Amino acid sequence: DLDAISSKVEQLIGIKSKIIRFPGGSSNTQSANFCKGIMTRLTNQVKAKGYAYFDWNVDSGDAASPKPTPASTIVNNVLTQARNKNSICVLMHDTAAKKTTVEALPAMLEGLASMGYRFEGLTENVYGYWHHVNN
Numbered sequence: 657d658l659d660a661i662s663s664k665v666e667q668l669i670g671i672k673s674k675i676i677r678f679p680g681g682s683s684n685t686q687s688a689n690f691c692k693g694i695m696t697r698l699t700n701q702v703k704a705k706g707y708a709y710f711d712w713n714v715d716s717g718d719a720a721s722p723k724p725t726p727a728s729t730i731v732n733n734v735l736t737q738a739r740n741k742n743s744i745c746v747l748m749h750d751t752a753a754k755k756t757t758v759e760a761l762p763a764m765l766e767g768l769a770s771m772g773y774r775f776e777g778l779t780e781n782v783y784g785y786w787h788h789v790n791n
Contacts, residue, residue, distance in 0.1 A: 658702065674707050674780045681711045683787030695791040708780035711787040712747035714738055716764075718757045719749050730760035735767045744773065745785040 717733040
């Protein structure tokens, strides 16, 4: 599936994506209910196939509830968790229902910039933000 999706994205936009995020992160424990050891095998397999996977070290909280999280809460979550870190990778979600995530971006980016952060895109050569694989 991963190679098929990567090929489809490349056909559509002309760029071969080699970056992924596992649903629930590489540390998700839900997968153990269905297939013991799957995350250990998957994290090794994607690396062997040349993909880079990313987890996060700051959670915006925009998926904490089925109801939209207020933009002010998202901003506060990110800025609070970003304190005293050298670098961050923020978990946010991009769906039609996440309008408050988009609304939070200007204040979040401004706040992070005032804390000295600079912004760069992820590439497969960037240090990975990895959780401990629990399954």
